Amino acid sequence: YCPGGPDSDFEYSTQSYTGYEPTSMRAIRARYDPYVQVRSRVEQLRSLGHNVDKVEFILMGGTFLSLDTGYRDYFVRNLHDALSGHTSYSVQEAVKYSEQSNVKCIGLTIETRPDYCHRPHLSSMLEYGCTRLEIGVQSVYEDIARDTNRGHSVQAVCDCFHLAKDAGFKVVAHMMPDLPNMGMERDIESFKEFFENPAFRPDGLKIYPTLVIRGTGLYELWKTKRYRNYAPVDLIDLIARVLALVPPWMRVYRIQRDIPMPLVSSGVEVGNLRELALARVRELGLKC
Template identity: 25%
Template sequence: MIEISSKDTLYMYNLYHITKAFFPNTEIGQKVDEGQEPLVKLTLEGGSCFSITEGEINALTDRQERKKFVTRHVYDWLSKETGIQLAWGMLTGVRPTKLIMQQVETGMREKEIIQFLKKEYAVSAKKAQLGLEIAKREKAQLDLLDYDNGYSLYVGIPFCPSICSYCSFSSSPLEKWKDRIDAYMDALCREITAIGRAVQGKKLNTIYIGGGTPTTLEADQLERLLMHLGDTFSYGELKEFTVEAGRPDSITREKLEVLSQYPVTRISINPQTMQQKTLDEVGRRHTVQDVKDVFHMARKLGFDNINMDLIAGLPGENAGDMRDTLRQIEALGPDSLTVHALAIKRAARLGQEHCRIDLHSEIEQMVEDSAGAAERMGLVPYYLYRQKNIAGNFENVGYAKVDKAGIYNILIMEEKQTILAAGAGSSTKIVLPEKVQMENGKKSNLVRIENVKDITEYIGRIDEMIERKGEWLWR
């Protein structure tokens, strides 16, 4: 076991995640002791030890600067001990492009931004360049939006045909809730109506129906939702309408025909892998052929913006498996491709089973091969984010044709426009024009309002969910 101890909780989050990035399969103990000396101490399994004293950072009065100093010195020591340079250096946050965007908006030149990332955060030149390219593309998309009067809408459908072993989202097996879906839809439509009343006069820029798997709804339920959205909101300023069809085993021709009758501009058909052995192992109850059949069906019905998701590092897969998956995806020719490096969360079954994923060096090859396949399909990287416990300390990257970038995906990462969310487990993010005092005593211009995840609780407490948002929306 690796042991981390600190006098202050300020340092523990970064120290844990930096250490975990170097030693993903090693248990890490954490202890906060206000009376200990030194300030922080890290002891590896072999007995190697590193510490930082109070005296080394006394000259730094800002807490964030102190945290950055400690994180960087621990990173440098671990890198020297292991001989490993992490692709994203000491960055532990999930939104590296947000940091880069800040530098772009100050007018910093591109070479200066890359040097800044390398010097201040030990980011590799390759990832710094990738982050910069994406930040520039994100900015070009965001410049088209009205931050002050515009907003986006997320609608959550928390049901799936089955729960994948790596999944930590707010999803529930359809079979368990089949008799209560209409009750869920009643509550959801009430929340949507309340949001619609609150935003009259504002511009709806994007809609994203996610989950879960929205297409677990029957065709008539899906039509009810889409009709209610159309009756509630004005689409005059709508730039994108995404429905995450997701699981091929939930998609039928009838459901696709319903989607085609409404202003849905983008759908997602997500295989995650095109290896049947892996689909079976992670609990996806569909075949590789199902993916191909549904994709071709969607094309024939006129869908011209189809995204596909893949996961690099699924259990049992190697770089050869990923190359075969990419070969099959290239033959289909999606308009965008999102490649995730596997991240095991505690809420996922793999996490609960303490699955020790082999983070072999091939994960880097999988990521590189994905980028190459995307380039061959004419797709460019347009958004990027990272997750805790992500395989190989890599990233998730969205690639798209020049005119098919997912605007909502950029907004959810950059947090520059209000996103109002409806549904169990959904999260509203209200962007205020200036910082205000939060309940935790800190000042921020971003207000987060979480809906309860439990479906029964959501149905029973829908008035409370509406009221919580109303405290900010109707002020």
């Protein structure tokens, strides 16, 4: 159901990305070299007049914790070395010098999956200096997790949330309304469950309405008319109703993916979905 990856129509992208997002394009231009990515981005921001004394890293795309330990250490080490200018030989050394750098790393977020969020994975992320996790959940229903080939159970989501919070991480969840076999009311109920059930209740949320992109199984369902997205006005209503349910202690980091519209065969048709949903919240007399 996700685009990207080496065997996809978007062969130069990481899993779940097309390679045409601004962040992905910068990574490809740097040949995915972590040191070059950081140095070039910091210099770019400085040239635009920004005071770059603090940065936050977000490791996006694929499942970082599924990669070889040596590569992971190399990647994180070079992130920190790019800030300090020092050439380190271990993650611990890189973090030590990064702490003394003029440009401080004030946070490291790693995207992962529930099945790559066990105790050994959490220990590794703590060593990297990770402060926040982004975990793909998409749905709280077992049948939807199975039908969309998530590769893990809903119980695995609950378990990883519990472990991650106990380890001191902030947890940001990715949720995906408008999946096949859902429907408007079931989507609303899924978010109610997500916000109210103590087994879930993340610290933050990213809402990614389902997009149909070529090269995915969902594209084939859409092409044969076995799947249809919500109408634009219905999607705005849904997001508005979800925003009205969000607890005051939960931060909504993003609504909709940063995928160029020409690559989207069906789904979100506007680039300002959050703005339109908030306007709809006010029209309905609700609060967010």
